Amino acid sequence: MRIHPGVGRVLSLLLSLCLITGLAAAQDVGSGTRNLHTVGRVSHELIPTPAEFSVIVLDQDPDRPFAYVGGRTGWSILDLSDPGRPTVLQTLPSESLVTDIAHFQVDQQALVAVAAGDEVDVFDVSGIGTGEMPVAIRSYPGGSSATLFAYRHSDGRALLIVSTGGDAVIYDAGGSADAGPAASIQTPEQVDPEARGFERAYAAYHADTETDRFYGAGAGGYHVFDITDTDSVRHVTSAIPTAVRRGHMVSATPDGRYLLAGAEYRAAPLRIFDLEPVFEGRLSLVRTSVGAWTHDWKSFLLAHELRWPLVFVAAGERGLQVFNMRDPEAPYTYAYLSTSAAPQGEIDDRVHDVNGAVDVDVRNSDGLIAVLDRQTGLWLVRLDAFQGWDGRGYGIPNISSVQDWTNGPDGMTIFYSP
């Protein structure tokens, strides 16, 4: 049969279109923007804390190339000396799901707090890498969904903040285990008392006011407290959006001006709140965001790490997403990597059906990005032109979730003895 030349050209074009469409529809695990490069992987079968990974934490000490991975049955320590060949060093079983891990230092002793079940256990991990096992040294009360944040206070203390859905409890991790909490923070009076409590916390030094600030996500939204004096915690302000009944996560830009906040349901973008009107005394709280970001509104944004102006997001089935918020009113997607083959979860408001990338961390010393995917395991990734992060290189305080355990928060006035 002789095909008309015009029809032949169109058929050829259509065939190409079908191929392109088919390829685009079946996006492979590992595909993404060409500015992200996978340098190492540990499949979930190789980590003896199988299934339902929950948390990844990178040791930020350049001399300690370790990662801590938590999951349903325990937590593992990985050696990242060669990111291209990460290996599992040790695994510690747990009867309960490990809901969070925090790494911190006290007197140059490397410690890891692990939240599982009703307890938060603190381990000395100084000797790992030399064959020594982590040693449990103390415990704090936890909860079935406890989250942790370790903060180096401007007064020199290492604080461990435990959020369990109720009050956020702050412990002096270098003090006596029997001393009890250094502070306990309740949601402010603007929040319905029956709905009180925090899901997750972040703390950072606020250079402008030379204060230590606690940022809590929980009932009503997001709340900022001054914890400079932990004996006299003071509510600074809140972001209480009507569309968020319960905040899920929050962090602040290094200057403390903007909050980056996630909610407890799918379809919620990361909202960006500008606190400037509060700091200028024009408002006591804010209720609407100035911007928001999501790569796909159906994805579940589960965790994020802010390294201004970039934000690294564990976006469930959408894998790792990176966006730029230099203009907080117009953030844009900067890079992404598909880590998951999981199907799109149902757009159900309940916090379940969690798949794909569940947590992310960034090592400031060299820019290594670690993404934990519930199904495919650990991904070690590098982003072009991101070889580490120090806020001072951007003209802002060097403040992120990473603490300088030796020198304390950036922005402090430092006096040297003659």
Add this chain to the structure above:
Amino acid sequence: MTRPARLLTSAFVFTVFAASTAAGQGIHQPQHPPPPGERGSPNIRVLANIPLGEATSVSDIEIEQELSRPYAYVARRMGEIGFDVIDLTDPEKARVLTRWRIENPDLHQGGAMDGRYFKHEGRYYFVQSLQFAQGGPNSDVGAVVFDVTDLPITGRVEEVGRIRQPETPGGFHNIFVYKHSSGKPLLFATSGSYAKVFDLDMFLKGDQTEMDKFTTDEETRALVGRVPLGPTPNPFSTGYHDFYIGYHQESGQDRFYGAGGSGYYVFDVSDLKNPKVLATILNVPGVAWGHTFTPSPDGRYAIGETEWQYQPLRIFDLKPALDGEVENIDHAISAWHADWTALAHNHEVRWPYVFVSAYESGLSVFTLEDPKNPTTVAYYDTYDGPHNQREARQPDSPYTWGVYNGAWGVDVRNADGLIVVSDMTTGFWAFKMDGFDGWNGEKYGVPNVSSVQDWDKGPLGSN
């Protein structure tokens, strides 16, 4: 390109479009403002656009359903409080037929919001809801009723009267007219902490004083009713914002679907003296308040809206609550966005299609053929203003004012599928969607129940 090639290309494009829609992928609506030339999907045709006045002076819209009465009513606010009547004799040559404005407009603070028409004893009436602040005249007026039977003779449009509620000043934000299974033409109106129910037959035959009496006198409340707000665990609001009333064929009940308080509520209002809660939708993450709530024709599914930026329309399955398995629904089964950076506003359900006036995104149409996977099937961006207007934002307000502009209201004429939209800034719009030439539920295998009433016969299946 040769003719065979063109035919083949057309066939391919159609096949890809149909296949993607059938596969549940739908089509992608670009974010506002759309790229050049991408204002509408190929299956939407603009019939008319009439700019009506200054920006943000337009509110809701209503279209009469009989083809012999080709009229739409567009509510107006700001400095133009009243409504405009649009003549759709030839939809492609739509024109403003007449306008009504409140007297002494400079003294009134507020505007006309929702408009509904009804037919009773052979005559046609239009009810325009009004909201005026105290400190000016008519703060007790909730609605004004006009006899519009003699349109297009504009000189014979007459004001019949005003429904006043001095006990709860501030007017009616939303109204709904419903042919009750008892045969009564009813007006449901947001007022105070209730949805107040007015018997329009009594109103037409009475006067304002008598109407006040009917709504406050226990002895005569049998003739009207008040639907209370259901449980409000998170009391953002103590009243209703909006509602829909539909006949539920399976149970033979008249059902009220209210949005407000802390979410959404379903009541049996068959007996207006004793409204009964059938289901609540409360404690849904992200939902502290309900704005609009519209069920599917069979009453199983419902679409819920909250009026905040970034919030999707949520789809709820009411069955577990209506079957008595649970008292409350606390999650959606799916959600839909026209543009996640904005928000969708009002909607009209013509199963499986949902026609949405999506503020900045304009008109959007999605299908609920698979309720767990709603997908966009058509769109047209009617709004030409900026996204999230900076001047309108109020960071300490619970409302996201920056995105409250664009398509406010939408309505659909069942007889021929004509779609009309009122855009706050760009005015009146009329559209046709390819393949949608009218709606009758029975053709889709569902009860013929929508916001459209059969004023002559009442709800199908009722007595």
